[in-house]
Amino acid sequence: MNLPTLLATMPKAELHIHIEGSLEPELIFQLAQRNGVALPYASVEELRRAYAFTNLQSFLDIYYAGASVLLREQDFHDMAWAYLQKAAADHVIRTEIFFDPQTHTARGVSMETVIRGLSRACKDAKKLGVDAELILCFLRHLSEEDAFATLEQALPFREHFIGVGLDSSELGHPPEKFARVFAKCRAEGLHLVAHAGEEGPPAYVWSALDVLKVERIDHGVQSAKDPALMKRLADERIPLTVCPLSNLKLCVFPDLQQHNLRELLEAGLCATVNSDDPAYFGGYMNDNFLQTAAAIGLDRQHAYQLARNSFEGSFAEPSAKARYIERLDAAFAAA
Numbered sequence: 196m197n198l199p200t201l202l203a204t205m206p207k208a209e210l211h212i213h214i215e216g217s218l219e220p221e222l223i224f225q226l227a228q229r230n231g232v233a234l235p236y237a238s239v240e241e242l243r244r245a246y247a248f249t250n251l252q253s254f255l256d257i258y259y260a261g262a263s264v265l266l267r268e269q270d271f272h273d274m275a276w277a278y279l280q281k282a283a284a285d286h287v288i289r290t291e292i293f294f295d296p297q298t299h300t301a302r303g304v305s306m307e308t309v310i311r312g313l314s315r316a317c318k319d320a321k322k323l324g325v326d327a328e329l330i331l332c333f334l335r336h337l338s339e340e341d342a343f344a345t346l347e348q349a350l351p352f353r354e355h356f357i358g359v360g361l362d363s364s365e366l367g368h369p370p371e372k373f374a375r376v377f378a379k380c381r382a383e384g385l386h387l388v389a390h391a392g393e394e395g396p397p398a399y400v401w402s403a404l405d406v407l408k409v410e411r412i413d414h415g416v417q418s419a420k421d422p423a424l425m426k427r428l429a430d431e432r433i434p435l436t437v438c439p440l441s442n443l444k445l446c447v448f449p450d451l452q453q454h455n456l457r458e459l460l461e462a463g464l465c466a467t468v469n470s471d472d473p474a475y476f477g478g479y480m481n482d483n484f485l486q487t488a489a490a491i492g493l494d495r496q497h498a499y500q501l502a503r504n505s506f507e508g509s510f511a512e513p514s515a516k517a518r519y520i521e522r523l524d525a526a527f528a529a530a
C-alpha cells in the first residue's frame with residue numbers, strides 16, 4: 196500500500212477540532228435562511244473569498260460572525276453531524292470536539308440548547324463507528340469572571356463533556372489569567388487542555404503546564420524555540436495537538452515545507468495531526484495528513500507514530516485506547 200493510501204485509511208483520533216470551525220459556507224447559508232438571519236455576504240462564493248487570513252485575529256473575526264446563524268438545538272446537531280460524517284470518511288475513530296459556548300450564550304442562546312444539540316450528534320456518531328466526546332472551551336479574550344459564569348451554566352450538563360480548554364486570541368491573554376477557573380475545573384474532575392504556543396511565546400506553554408496544569412497543549416509549535424521546554428515535553432510525553440493547514444492559513448509558517456512537525460516528532464514529542472477549523476483552513480483530517488506528508492517528507496514510521504500518538508494522547512479509557520491501538524497495528528500489518 197502506498198503512503199497516501201495508508202495515511203488516509205489508517206485509524207486515527209482527532210484531538211483538536213473546533214466544531215464552529217467545521218461550519219461550511221453552504222451550511223452557514225442554509226442555517227441563515229432557516230433562521231431568518233441576515234448575512235453580510237451575498238453568496239457562498241463571496242463568503243469563501245473572505246477566507247484570506249493574515250493571522251489568528253483576522254480569522255477569529257470571521258469565525259465568530261459565521262457562528263451567528265446557530266440558534267436552535269437542531270442547528271448545533273446538524274453542524275456536528277456534518278463534521279462527524281467527514282471524520283468517519285477520514286477513518287477518524289475517536290474525536291474530542293471543542294465548542295465555544297460563550298460565542299452563543301452572548302447572543303442569547305442557552306447553554307442547554309448548545310450542549311443538547313452537540314451531545315445528541317456525538318451519541319449518534321456511534322452509528323458511524325466514531326467515539327465522540329465534547330470539550331468546553333473558554334474564550335481567553337473575555338474575563339476569568341465570564342469563564343466562571345460559563346462553567347456555572349455548564350455544570351448542570353456535566354455528564355455531556357469530558358474536559359475544558361482555552362481558545363481565541365492568544366497574544367496578551369496568557370494562561371495564568373485563567374488560573375482559578377482551571378483549578379475549579381480540575382477539582383470537578385474535568386480534563387484540562389489549553390491553546391498555547393500557536394502565536395504566543397514558549398512562556399505561555401510553560402504557564403499552561405505549570406499554572407493551569409493542562410494535560411495537553413493545543414498547537415504548541417512555538418515550543419521548538421525553547422530547548423528546555425522541548426526536553427520537558429518529550430520527557431513527560433505531553434501531547435501537542437498540531438494543526439498544519441491551520442498554521443499555514445494563519446501564517447504561523449510561511450509555507451508547509453517549513454512546518455516543524457517532523458522536528459517535533461523526531462525530538463520524541465507526542466505530536467499529533469489535527470484539522471482545527473477545517474471549513475476555514477482548507478481541509479479535514481486526511482487533507483492535513485496528505486498535504487503535510489508531501490510537504491515535509493513523512494515516511495511510514497512517522498505515519499504510524501502520528502496515529503499512535505493520537506490514541507495515546509486521547510482521553511479515552513485505557514481499555515478503549517488499547518483497542519484503538521490494536522486496530523492501528525492491524526491496519527499497518529495488513530498494509
Ligand code: HPA
Nearest residue numbers: 213362363364390471472
Ligand atoms: O486556532 C485557534 N486558535 C485559537 N482560537 C481558536 N478558535 C478556533 N480556532 C482557534
Ligand SMILES: [Zn+2]
Nearest residue numbers: 213362413471
Ligand atoms: Zn484551535
